[in-house]
Amino acid sequence: MTAHASPVPRAAVNAKLVSMLVAGAISIAVFLSGFVIREPAPYELYMVALMAVWGLFGLRISRSVTPLLILLVVFNIGGMIAITQMEVLKEAPLYIAVSLFLAFTAVFYAAVLEARPDLYRLMFMAWIAAAVSTSAFGILGYFHAFPGAEMFTKYERAAGVFEDPNVFGPFITLPGIWLLHRVLTGPVARMPLYGVPLLIIAFGLFLSFSRGAWGLFAFSALMTALALFIQHRSGLFRLRILLMGGAAFVLLVLALVIALQIPAIADLFSTRAQLVQEYDSARLGRFARHAIGFMLATEKPLGIGPLVFGLTFGEDTHNIWLKALMDYGWLGFAAWFIMIMWTLGAGFRILFRDRPWQPYFLCAYVVFLGHVLLGTVIDTDHWRHFYLLLGMVWGGLALEARHQHEAIRTDLALRRRSTAALG
Numbered sequence: 001m002t003a004h005a006s007p008v009p010r011a012a013v014n015a016k017l018v019s020m021l022v023a024g025a026i027s028i029a030v031f032l033s034g035f036v037i038r039e040p041a042p043y044e045l046y047m048v049a050l051m052a053v054w055g056l057f058g059l060r061i062s063r064s065v066t067p068l069l070i071l072l073v074v075f076n077i078g079g080m081i082a083i084t085q086m087e088v089l090k091e092a093p094l095y096i097a098v099s100l101f102l103a104f105t106a107v108f109y110a111a112v113l114e115a116r117p118d119l120y121r122l123m124f125m126a127w128i129a130a131a132v133s134t135s136a137f138g139i140l141g142y143f144h145a146f147p148g149a150e151m152f153t154k155y156e157r158a159a160g161v162f163e164d165p166n167v168f169g170p171f172i173t174l175p176g177i178w179l180l181h182r183v184l185t186g187p188v189a190r191m192p193l194y195g196v197p198l199l200i201i202a203f204g205l206f207l208s209f210s211r212g213a214w215g216l217f218a219f220s221a222l223m224t225a226l227a228l229f230i231q232h233r234s235g236l237f238r239l240r241i242l243l244m245g246g247a248a249f250v251l252l253v254l255a256l257v258i259a260l261q262i263p264a265i266a267d268l269f270s271t272r273a274q275l276v277q278e279y280d281s282a283r284l285g286r287f288a289r290h291a292i293g294f295m296l297a298t299e300k301p302l303g304i305g306p307l308v309f310g311l312t313f314g315e316d317t318h319n320i321w322l323k324a325l326m327d328y329g330w331l332g333f334a335a336w337f338i339m340i341m342w343t344l345g346a347g348f349r350i351l352f353r354d355r356p357w358q359p360y361f362l363c364a365y366v367v368f369l370g371h372v373l374l375g376t377v378i379d380t381d382h383w384r385h386f387y388l389l390l391g392m393v394w395g396g397l398a399l400e401a402r403h404q405h406e407a408i409r410t411d412l413a414l415r416r417r418s419t420a421a422l423g
Contacts, residue, residue: 025050026112026119027126033384034130034171035161037151043384044101051108064398065110068390071339072103075324078332082303095306095327095382102387109391114398120360123392124178131175132197134160135204138168142207156268158207166378169205169213171385174367176201177220181363184228184244202252206259209268212378216370223366231352289313293322303329320375327381340372347393350400361396368393 029050032043051059061069079096086092113119138160139145141152152158154165162168179198183191205213225245229238260266293309306327310316317323324333347365355361368389371380380386 022112022116023119023122027122030123030126030388031130033388034127034134036167036384037161037163039163041384047105047108048101051104054108054112059108059111060115061107061111062114062398062402064401065107065114065394067342068110068339068394069103069107071335071342072106073100075328075332075335075339076100076103078303078324078328078330078335079306081331082305082327082329085300085302086305086308090307092306092308098382102382102384105384106387106391106394109388110394110398113392113395114402117357117395117399120357120392120395124175124360124363127388128175128178128197131172131201131204134162134168135172135201137161138204138207139200156264157209158204160204165208166210166212167383169208169210170216170371170374170383172201172205173213173217173220173370174363174385174389176205176217177224177367178360178363180221180248181224181228181359183248184225184241185359199255203255203259206256207265212374216367216374219373220367220370223369224363227351227362227366289315289317290319290322293317293319293326297322297325297330297333300326301330303327303332316379318378320378320380323379323381343390343393343397344369344372346397350397353400355400355403357396357399361393364389364392364396 029043029047032041032046035042076096076099079099083089083092083096109123113123135158137152138158141149141160142158144150152160154163157165158168159165160168160172162171176198179194179201182194183198186194202217205217225241229241232238232241260269289309292313296304304312304326307316309322309326317326320336321333324336328336347361347368351362351365352358371383371386371389374380
């Protein structure tokens with residue numbers, strides 16, 4: 001007689017199919033976040049549909065994620081109140097609607113990661129794919145590699161599939177940092193697998209000529225190396241970190257020297273590499289506007305309304321804290337400040353705990369910290385990937401809270417069994 005394998009239960013097949021659909025849907029969402037050459041971008045349309053469908057089929061906001069939801073909603077309520085101070089609304093309602101949508105994406109990612117921590121890996125892989133793709137477009141555009149390639153540049157700087165080089169550069173930072181993390185910690189045999197996409201991303205970031213992006217990447221790389229050095233006690237591993245870090249620095253310097261042999265790159269680099277540009281220190285430059293704005297905020301507790309500052313002074317705030325005060329009022333500023341401090345404080349407390357998702361959490365946290373610092377010279381409240389980072393960090397916070405809760409339950413169960421056995 002021929003033995004027949006028992007059929008796979010339908011429930012198991014359905015569960016596997018659902019799991020694959022979930023993974024695919026999230027991967028597509030993260031990948032689409034790297035293509036924002038026009039608005040509304042495909043990412044917005046896709047995320048609205050995805051969050052709606054997920055909500056209908058059981059998206060759960062846990063107690064651990066609820067504070068993030070409350071703080072972001074309060075932040076946007078501040079913006080709604082600020083709108084009442086405007087004589088002409090113009091695009092203000094749409095601006096707040098986008099802010100609220102982005103806030104919900106952060107909560108969505110946090111909730112999804114809490115339910116499925118294995119999605120961290122897929123989200124990082126999708127982000128790497130998006131970063132390599134948009135970096136390649138930016139590089140090809142910068143060198144006019146084919147007719148029409150200039151659409152991937154702005155102001156003679158690589159912008160990839162983004163509207164602004166100053167957003168393109170920060171977007172590709174997390175994938176670059178993750179690949180650097182793998183180079184520092186992964187098997188030596190797999191270094192080319194990580195090194196090639198890292199070089200593409202690094203070159204694209206360099207050609208963005210964004211001082212903020214350069215600083216963000218340098219800061220994030222140093223913090224990642226430092227965190228790994230602190231986390232691992234092995235002297236051999238620490239030596240590897242030092243050697244690999246030194247080798248990476250030498251390679252970057254050599255690559256920079258080679259790139260600067262191209263006159264166009266050398267000229268733009270000499271201009272962009274200056275720490276303070278003319279538009280920063282001019283009479284009504286960036287820093288002067290900061291001072292004027294913070295003084296104005298003391299007189300306008302309800303704010304002046306979204307986008308009004310830029311219309312009044314000719315340029316936007318270029319400072320997320322001033323942006324919060326002007327566009328979202330004191331209420332919005334307080335909510336934003338508490339959210340950022342809560343995220344950084346709670347994240348740092350669990351940064352080095354040995355968890356399956358810790359490497360992803362570490363990289364997301366470090367790059368998020370870099371974005372917070374970058375926010376002192378640029379507005380980040382409408383950066384899609386900022387909210388993706390925020391969701392990743394809060395997803396890790398929620399996972400840790402669940403881990404601790406389960407550990408307590410397990411400990412209590414063991415104590416009850418011990419008491420019952422003794423009794």
